[in-house]
Amino acid sequence: MIPRNLRHLRVFLAVAELRSPTRAADRCGLSQPAVTQALAKLEQAAGGALFDRTPGGFTLTPRGAVLAARIARAMGRLDAALAELSPRLAVTASHAQLQALAAMAEAQNYTLAARALGLAQPTVHRAVRDLEAGAGRALFEKTSLGVVPTRAGRGLARAAQLAFSEIAQAEAELAEIDGREAGRIVVGALPLSRSVILPEALAWFRAHRPRQRITVIDGPYDEMLAGLRRGDIDLILGALRVPLPIGDVVQEPLFEDRLSVLARPGHALAGAGRVSLDRLAGYAWAVPREGTPSRAQFDALFAARGLPLPDSLVECGSILLMRELLGRSDLLGCISDQQAAAEVDRGLLVRLDTGVDWPGRAIGITHRAGWLPTAAQAALVREIRAVAARLTG
Structure with missing residues (x-):
């Protein structure tokens, strides 16, 4: 597991960019020993060296390049949302606070959010209050329906969830380097795909990747779309929507059905x-x-x-x-x-x-805009496309 210490992840990116722990320490306001210790913890968790230490500076190993690409995507999503609230949040916001925020945004109840995280209710309440203090504004408001996120709270919660998803993707890609299968693939299955496309695609996938975890979720489209947008679902397979339901997803037609x-x-x-x-x-x-x-x-x-x-x-x-x-x-x-x-x-x-x-209905794949699939996810998508081609060929 990659440690979810956001400061350490920022230090890692600074070393990757500056190629020097000393310069990274200056940028991040830490001592060089602290930077060295942070890198050591990350390398242990990542399963190997992230940098080649040379007289010319620190250069990323292949393992380090995989991690740096994913962490840069994660921090890019997160920092943009944090900056909209307060520039200092990029320094002060912690993983625990953002995790509590995301759980509250979904549960809209402190007791339920705490139960989902396995924490005490006061711990979740304090984490959210500390985050609100740093933001200088309320991120939740009480209504008759519960404690619901404000617009700013929803935006930050979604950014945090997508950032956490990128870190999980990094863990899966690092496992791939070592010949292991880690993480899980989550497919949102609309009615047609459950009986026509997915069974054949998943049978092929299981034969080639027998230990890769796969979860298939069914339910109303709107619920699955929300899960896709916050990173809980990797792709939705089934009837496409016209017009496109929202601008941060992409639809790929595979064939027409009637x-x-x-x-x-x-x-x-x-x-x-x-x-x-x-x-x-x-x-x-x-x-x-x-x-x-x-x-x-x-x-x-x-x-x-x-x-x-x-x-x-x-x-x-x-x-x-x-x-x-x-x-x-x-x-x-x-x-x-x-x-x-x-x-x-x-x-x-x-x-x-x-x-x-x-009239024909377009059947296909829906995924997040800018989604970068892991090798396992890409393999499943390729097989889904192949099954669809055989179905209509």
């Missing part, structure tokens, strides 16, 4: 040929949740014909739940054609001929 209308085998409409929208409107449906691109297309289909939505809707994004619902009833289902393909191929569901020319 919707299908489904029913159980033996349903009254299964062998009825082309079915009119008027007739479809008389049935109960299982459809995607409101706020999703699929649901927007479903609603727009009826609106364009001047028809009201069917009055009996079950909202679900899981093809497995939809399959079971349709198999036990006369409900119709509307879901991604690719997502339904395996169930149709197995004879568990049938596609209805509706004559609807559904």
